[in-house]
Amino acid sequence: MPFGQLPVLIIDGSQRVAQTGAIVRYLGRALKLNGWDSLMEAYVDMFTETINGIFDKLPLHESDSTIKEKQMEEVWTNSVCPILDKIEAKYKLLGAKFLFGNNLTFADLAFMQMAFSIELFRPDSMEKYPALKALQKKVAERPNIQAWLDERPKTPF
Structure with missing residues (x-):
């Protein structure tokens, strides 16, 4: 290592x-999941870093369930929802198959994982975002991704 x-x-x-x-x-x-040119790579990286920022704010390691629930609600309301509102609007406006066009990128995979992780704590959380919920489903249903999801260990990460 x-x-x-x-x-x-x-x-x-x-x-x-x-x-x-x-x-x-x-x-x-x-x-070839980073995009097709340097600018698209930057967009995919920007989106992925945004997702990482959301994960950094989630109280995943808080052991006190009362504190964790309160912190999760604060993060959901003040950080996650405003970002998802913007992503949902841009994705709907683009009208593409995936976040950055018609080709799968790492951004789509990062989004799918983030959505699944959030749903562990807030099961109906993505219902407010129908376009993104559909994207999450579309990415998860790709044969190799579905096979991995079916066999991987169930963790929030």
């Missing part, structure tokens, strides 16, 4: 890449 911590991606049995962001960007480039 390059820095003695996880996550680490092992490539070709010997090369190791550490840190979530570096792994995501590497895989995005390798699998």
Whole structure:
């Protein structure tokens, strides 16, 4: 492990890449999920960092359920909803298959994961956002993604 911590991606049995962001960007480039040009890569990265900012605010590690519920409500109302309102409006205006056009990008995967994680704490949370709920479903139903979702460990991350 390059820095003695996880996550680490092992490539070709010997090369190791550490840190979530570096792994995501590497895989995005390798699998052509970062967009088709430098500007689109920046947009996908911008969106992904926005999703990371939401995750950073969620009280996922709070052990006191009363405090966690209160904090979750505050984050939902003051941080998550305003961002989702904007994303829903832009996505509907674009009228595309995915967040940035008709090709799947890492941004779509990041959004799907965020939506699933939020629904663990607020089961009906995405109902307010029908276009984004449909996107979440569309991404999750892709055959390889569906297969992974069916077999992966059930965690909020």
